[in-house]
Amino acid sequence: MQPEKKRISFCTVCMNRLAHLKQTLKANIKDNETYGNLEFVLLDYNSGDGLEDYAKDQLKNYIKDNRLVYYKTCTPKYFNRSHSRNLLFKLATGDIICNIDADNYTGKNFAAYVNNAFCDPDRVFLSTLGLTGKKDVLGRIGISKTDFLNIGGFDETMVNYGFEDYDIINRLQLSGVKKYLIEEESYLKYIPHTNAERICSEQLYNNLHSFMIKYLTPASSELWLLFKNNQFTRGTIVHNRLAGDFFPYSKKNGEHIKYTYSILEDNWIDGHWGDLNPDIELFADGYNEILRYDAEGNYFRGGDKRLYPIKESTLIEEGIFFYSQVFNRIIMEDNLSRKNICVNLNGFGKDTVYKNFDYNNPVTV
């Protein structure tokens, strides 16, 4: 007997990923056309790469026959993973909502596979977290809309890149929903891309003025991120798996097993900076310091140590990734330790969007 076909929404957010979407979306629609009770929901997250024109021109037939719904928000300046997905999932009408990143291929009959998984008598969600070597498909999650709304969606205090997907599955599991791992290779194809592409629309990446490192020991260094809005943040990165006299293993239970790097005491110190060309002035609570620039050595002198401005793009990306992920990871660990199931208590996914190019009737979410 064929299982009942639940209504499924395949949801894709797109901000400046049109090149990927052009390759994946039509293929995904075609690969799942036999399922029937399926909608594709595309959220144009203020994409600046001509997505809207493409949708009007190339996707109109899918929109016309209700296989695809196109929403556009003009609000965000930068990509916000938690907010964008919350907004999109709330717009979706399916009983089951499945996130398909713009660079992901669903593979043939993925919708039927999802439906089968949700025939389980237990409450389940689909995830790829736990697969190794598959970082490009780790955004894939399938969840019942009811469960999604009950736990308050993705945690919107996680404004950076990373761990928001781990956090939501932690909270789903805490609420008694069982994880179903998507292992079938045919559903896990994707378009490879660089780390820079991954974060180029994020606020942090666009707002970064400079990144500096103060080397302390072989297992610890101060990372300094100076932002274009004259704020700065600094924290001591700790290598959790290095011991010896330089630095003890992290005292936090198990942290050295889970994560290679942490921020000392989970503490980023924030302040403001001023450009005294070529020097830099720093202000924070009860603290004021001028970093003197040494042109010969190309470093700033701070206290008895040197701060080296980083120019090498890969290391800057690693720095952004680290800051971004640790920021979110600390929130995730906090949610987990407090067994916090429901987040965003003041609401989530709020925005005004326009459906299928109808700009006369804004939809307020």
Add this chain to the structure above:
Amino acid sequence: MKELTVSIFYNQEEWHILNTAFIIPLLDSLDKGNDNLQFNILLNSLNGSNVKLILLLPDDDFEDCKHLIDSKLRFFLSHNPSAPVSLSFPLKGFFMDFPNNTYWYNIYYQGSALWFNTMNDNNFKKIHACLSRTILNTLSNERIDNESIFTFSLYLQIGIVRAGSNNLKEAKKLVSGMLSCFDQKEEKRMIDSELAEDQLKNLYSRNESILAEIFKDVWNRPCSADLAWLENWINTCSVTIKENISGCKTSYNLLKAINDHLETSLSTSLVTLKLVNMALQKM
């Protein structure tokens, strides 16, 4: 038995001195002529150029052995300090290196997965032991640089292919099988997307003569007397490959063992294996 890892931070250009003047005599004195000391040598550049010596020592003798290592290392480093390593700031990573001419015990947290415990296959224990002895024997005579390590790894790789095949036809089949073991790896995707076919051909033509020379050394069995270490390596690999069901998978795992010891990456192994494949196709 208890495991002890000591990381000796020493300028790579002088590793051959470290090997001959410290590690080999130390191993002799720890072994006391019994020829049953279990040790592994890993060449490493993480947090500074270092040689990692991993020893499995009897519980009863552990503290005495550690004391012996301590005193010998202190003496060696104070009398034979290697030249300072020139560093260009800012560094390539987040952390500064360990100071040159220092040594540290068990600096990398491994949890319960100690090095020797990770080898559940007895044949692979022999492979790692063989690789360690080979490193000591071959990289002790002259200055070590990245090129010499790369050439050495090519010998070892082609040695694996030789160990798993009796003729060129079998060798081609084996290499093709080994390459398919990379299919599911992220490295394969990266290499395939970053290294275009013509770049690979270019790389091959630049290395064609060295590959031909190595093939000649490896293929003619038994290897010449000055390559006794290579003969030993091929024989050790041969036993391991024969005793496992999948020759390709085992050979692929042997490649990974080389990576462990020489700190070569899986991507490098893949590229060199592709070059080996191209060389074989031309034979």
